[in-house]
Structures are given as C-alpha cells and as structure tokens.
Amino acid sequence: MGLPWSYTSRLARDLADWHEKGWVTEAGQQAIVREVANRRHGPGLAGSLAVLGACLLGFSAMTFVASNWQDMTKLARLALLTAGMWTAYGGAAVLFSRKLDLFGHAAVLAGVSIFGAGIMLVAQMYHMEGNPPDAVLMWAAGALLAGLAFRSNPALALAMLLVGLWSSWEMSLTQGVHWGFLAGWVAVAAAFFWTRWRPGLHLSALAMSAWIVTLGHRLPFGPHNDLVAALGFAVAAGAVFGGMRFHDRFAGRIGRIAPSAIVYGLGVGFFGLLLLQFERTIPVGRLIVLAVLTLALVIAVISMAMRTDNRAALWVGYAAFAAEILALYFRTLGTLLNTSLFFFVAGLLVIALSTIAYRLHASTTARIGGTP
Amino acid sequence: MIGLNRNILIAAAAVAAVQTAAIGWMVWDRIQLIRHGREVVLPIVPVDPRSLFRGDYVILSYPISIVPATLAPDELRQQKPGTIYVTLGKTTDEWQPLALSAMPSSAAPDQIVLKAKLRHNWWPGGANARLNLRYGIESYFVPEGKGLALEQLARDKKLAALVAVDAKGNAAIKGLMIDGKLQYEEPLF
Numbered sequence: 278m279g280l281p282w283s284y285t286s287r288l289a290r291d292l293a294d295w296h297e298k299g300w301v302t303e304a305g306q307q308a309i310v311r312e313v314a315n316r317r318h319g320p321g322l323a324g325s326l327a328v329l330g331a332c333l334l335g336f337s338a339m340t341f342v343a344s345n346w347q348d349m350t351k352l353a354r355l356a357l358l359t360a361g362m363w364t365a366y367g368g369a370a371v372l373f374s375r376k377l378d379l380f381g382h383a384a385v386l387a388g389v390s391i392f393g394a395g396i397m398l399v400a401q402m403y404h405m406e407g408n409p410p411d412a413v414l415m416w417a418a419g420a421l422l423a424g425l426a427f428r429s430n431p432a433l434a435l436a437m438l439l440v441g442l443w444s445s446w447e448m449s450l451t452q453g454v455h456w457g458f459l460a461g462w463v464a465v466a467a468a469f470f471w472t473r474w475r476p477g478l479h480l481s482a483l484a485m486s487a488w489i490v491t492l493g494h495r496l497p498f499g500p501h502n503d504l505v506a507a508l509g510f511a512v513a514a515g516a517v518f519g520g521m522r523f524h525d526r527f528a529g530r531i532g533r534i535a536p537s538a539i540v541y542g543l544g545v546g547f548f549g550l551l552l553l554q555f556e557r558t559i560p561v562g563r564l565i566v567l568a569v570l571t572l573a574l575v576i577a578v579i580s581m582a583m584r585t586d587n588r589a590a591l592w593v594g595y596a597a598f599a600a601e602i603l604a605l606y607f608r609t610l611g612t613l614l615n616t617s618l619f620f621f622v623a624g625l626l627v628i629a630l631s632t633i634a635y636r637l638h639a640s641t642t643a644r645i646g647g648t649p
Numbered sequence: 650m651i652g653l654n655r656n657i658l659i660a661a662a663a664v665a666a667v668q669t670a671a672i673g674w675m676v677w678d679r680i681q682l683i684r685h686g687r688e689v690v691l692p693i694v695p696v697d698p699r700s701l702f703r704g705d706y707v708i709l710s711y712p713i714s715i716v717p718a719t720l721a722p723d724e725l726r727q728q729k730p731g732t733i734y735v736t737l738g739k740t741t742d743e744w745q746p747l748a749l750s751a752m753p754s755s756a757a758p759d760q761i762v763l764k765a766k767l768r769h770n771w772w773p774g775g776a777n778a779r780l781n782l783r784y785g786i787e788s789y790f791v792p793e794g795k796g797l798a799l800e801q802l803a804r805d806k807k808l809a810a811l812v813a814v815d816a817k818g819n820a821a822i823k824g825l826m827i828d829g830k831l832q833y834e835e836p837l838f
C-alpha cells in the first residue's frame with residue numbers, strides 16, 4: 278500500500294467499503310488491489326534521475342561557456358563541446374539499441390543542451406550581437422531534429438520550450454505580434470502528434486494558449502482582449518460541437534482530444550474576459566455587463582463540466598469564479614457599496630439556481646429510485 | 650559492439666553531423682567576414698558591464714548608434730521599420746552617418762555601408778527626432794569578472810572598436826583600440 282493520500286490507498290479504502298456492502302467479492306477486491314499495485318507508474322525513479330542529470334550536464338556546459346575561461350583557447354573549447362555532443366548522441370544510440378530508452382532520452386537531452394552551449398560559445402567568440410532570438414531559433418531547430426531522429430519526447434519538449442523562448446524574445450524586441458511562432462509551433466506540435474505523446478500535446482496547447490493571450494496587447498490598434506476571449510470560447514464551443522457531432526466516427530481521436538481542447542479554450546476565454554475588465558478606461562456599465570457575462574459563463578461551464586464529468590473544466594470554472602470575484606473586488610463597480618450590492622444580488626441568484634438544481638436532481642433520482 | 654541498432658546509429662551520426670555543421674557554418678561565416686571585410690575604427694561611448702548566459706560582456710555604444718531621423722527618406726519611412734542601411738563617410742576625423750536607405754547602395758571608395766536595425770518598430774516624427782540603431786556589434790564578451798576593468802578603461806582613455814565590414818554591410822568586432830593602439834586583438838579561433 279502506498280502513502281495515505283495516494284490513489285492506491287484511497288482505492289483500498291473504497292474497496293473495503295464496497296466489499297462490506299456486498300458489491301465486490303473478496304476475490305474481486307484482491308484482484309483489483311494486485312492489478313493496481315503491479316501497474317507501472319510513469320518513467321520511474323531511475324529515468325527521472327537520468328533526465329535531471331542530463332539537465333545538470335547541460336547547464337554545466339552553458340556555464341562553462343559563460344565563464345569565458347582563457348586558459349583554454351577558443352578552438353579547444355569549441356572542440357571540447359563538439360566532442361561532448363558526439364559522445365552524447367553516440368551514447369544515446371548505444372542506449373537505445375540496448376533498450377535502455379529512458380537513459381537514451383537523457384543522453385539526447387544532454388546532446389541538445391551541448392548544441393545550445395556551442396551556439397552560445399560561437400556568439401561569444403566573435404562578439405555576435407546580431408539578433409539574439411535567431412540563436413534560440415537555431416537551437417530549437419536542433420532540438421526538433423534530434424527529437425525526430427531519436428523519436429525522443431523530452432527533446433521535443435525542449436524544442437517547444439525553445440520556440441516559446443524565441444517567440445517571447447522576438448516580441449519583447451519588436452513589441453509586435455510574432456507570427457513566426459505559428460510556424461515553429463506547428464512543426465513541434467506535429468512531431469508530438471507523430472510520437473502520440475499526450476503531455477507534449479498539453480505543452481503545445483499551453484504554448485498556443487499563452488501566445489493567443491499575448492495577441493490582446495500585441496495586435497496593432499489594441500488592446501484586443503475581446504478578440505482573445507472570443508477566440509478562446511470559439512475553440513471551446515468548437516470542441517464541444519466537434520465532440521458531439523463527430524464522436525461516433527472518430528471516437529478514439531476526437532473523444533480523447535475534445536475534452537482537453539474545451540478546457541484550454543475556456544481557460545483562454547476567461548483570461549480574455551478578465552483582461553477586458555482590467556483595461557484602464559472601462560466604463561462602469563460595460564464592467565457590469567462583463568461581470569454578469571463572466572459569472573453566467575462560469576455557471577454554464579460548471580454545470581456542463583459536472584454533466585460530462587470533465588474535472589479539468591470544472592476546475593477552470595471554479596478558478597474563473599474566484600478570479601472574477603477578486604477582480605471585481607479590486608476594480609469595484611464604481612463604489613464599494615455598489616460592488617457589495619452586485620455581489621448580494623448575484624449571490625441570491627446563484628443560491629436560487631442551486632435550489633432549482635437540487636429540486637431537479639431530487640426529482641430525477643426519485644424517478645430512478647435512489648437517494649438524492 | 651553487439652546489439653547495436655544500425656538505424657539508430659545512423660540517426661545519431663546524422664543529428665551530430667548536422668548540428669556540428671551548423672556550428673561550423675557560424676564560425677566559417679564569421680571568419681570570412683573578419684578576414685576579408687573592410688576595416689573601420691569606430692569610437693565607443695561609455696560602456697556598461699552586464700552578465701547573461703553567454704557570460705560577462707560589456708555593452709558598447711557608438712556615436713553612430715543614434716542618427717537624426719531626418720536622414721531617413723520618405724520612401725523608407727513608408728515601410729515597416731526593419732533592416733536599414735547606413736552610409737558612413739569621413740567628414741571630420743570620425744565616421745559620420747550620411748544617408749539611410751532600404752537597400753544597400755553602392756558606396757563611394759571613401760564611404761562605407763553598414764547594415765542596421767531600428768531598436769523600435771515605429772518611425773519617430775518631429776524635426777529633432779533620433780533613430781536608435783543596432784549594428785550587431787554592441788556586445789563585447791570578456792572573461793568572468795573582467796568587465797569592470799574594461800569599463801574603467803573606457804572612462805579614463807579613448808576606447809574604439811576595430812570593426813570588419815563585408816560587402817553586404819555585416820559587421821564584426823576585430824578588436825578594441827585604446828588611445829589609437831590595438832589592445833584587445835581577437836584571435837580568429
């Protein structure tokens with residue numbers, strides 16, 4: 278049995294309860310506990326430590342470059358890094374051949390980090406200022422190449438992070454929208470689709486969400502946070518529609534992607550709504566309309582999330598609710614007294630809704646024959 | 650070695666080779682520029698030591714980093730600010746910006762063309778407006794902890810950069826000059 282808050286121990290408690298009620302047989306209870314205990318959990322300690330070690334080696338290479346150590350000639354330093362890179366990739370090939378995949382991924386990650394350190398070293402050797410994000414883009418391309426060649430998800434994850442760094446650096450220099458991000462994002466996200474790695478798709482969705490949120494302030498003649506909110510809710514609505522309409526035909530794919538797409542869309546949408554309410558010159562009337570709209574959407578999302586058993590969407594709903602009331606508390610609807618009145622009316626309305634929901638729930642469960 | 654997967658080995662060699670070639674190309678490109686580029690000496694105005702991932706470096710600033718906006722012709726101003734070319738000429742003892750253009754113009758023998766980028770993405774208006782330019786030669790990397798010494802030098806003595814410029818207007822720092830003498834010469838490797 279695991280730690281008291283782990284899934285295994287919670288399941289063991291529930292099973293004991295269900296066994297007592299006569300729903301699960303003694304043999305069934307034991308079989309379930311054995312099955313869960315034998316299931317492999319993630320990459321395991323050895324693999325995690327190997328990847329962490331590779332990260333440390335990468336940082337060692339980068340700080341070695343940064344120290345600009347003069348006792349070694351530039352060419353020797355460059356040769357040392359190149360040799361390290363070849364060793365890392367060669368080691369990865371050996372490890373993958375011996376089916377030690379986790380160590381192989383760590384070696385690829387080390388190779389990609391040393392490649393980045395090499396780029397930095399050349400920039401340092403020739404005092405290249407140029408356009409610093411270009412160097413990050415080159416690094417990202419190297420990470421993508423290594424990720425594809427070795428089918429290594431950690432390297433692809435690094436590539437996505439580097440695309441994000443490249444894009445935010447470009448944006449901080451130009452103060453405009455960075456459309457190049459889309460090209461980099463599509464390349465890495467497509468690689469994640471190819472390797473069918475779900476955490477990578479989540480990372481891609483997060484990066485895209487962050488980029489869409491920046492559009493609000495980066496598009497010319499802004500701010501355009503209304504556009505951010507509209508885009509987010511459009512994605513969520515599209516995912517809800519797509520999930521219902523095409524579920525039969527693509528159950529395997531859409532069924533797995535749609536619920537997550539709904540969550541990211543909602544996250545972006547609520548973020549946009551919140552940013553809209555924090556714009557500097559917003560009239561009180563418009564703020565009230567936005568607040569009512571946000572709270573209505575929160576309630577809709579929570580009820581939908583409960584019905585479809587989408588826990589992540591439920592949490593987005595709760596988080597948006599908390600953020601919205603905090604926002605109103607800080608912005609105030611004109612005066613604090615007015616804000617208080619708004620919260621009072623909204624509170625009464627939501628409690629009325631909860632009573633209706635309770636009655637509905639009670640009547641349906643009564644029909645099925647259970648207790649509410 | 651037993652049990653080595655050929656395909657994986659080829660993939661590893663390909664990745665390592667491509668990445669080595671990428672780094673090698675960066676080096677070769679710089680060496681070409683430094684070896685064959687025309688030399689210009691640009692005076693440096695106060696420097697500022699900084700530290701970042703690539704190590705300690707000093708930020709170099711040049712009198713030609715700031716040019717009057719009136720040098721920009723109207724057809725240039727109608728474009729989105731991006732890469733611009735600055736023609737430098739020696740009117741006095743120092744190189745002065747003479748003209749700005751969207752394309753590298755063929756310079757007279759006593760002139761030189763430098764590629765630059767605007768630091769901002771708008772064109773400032775007004776008669777006294779100034780453009781803030783970047784030539785890609787604003788960083789000078791120094792060994793760990795040596796930045797402050799160089800800053801002191803810049804304050805006490807006349808510091809100048811020896812810069813190589815190629816036909817396309819790309820610039821690279823070849824070394825630093827103190828009181829007209831080359832002090833920090835950069836080995837090619």
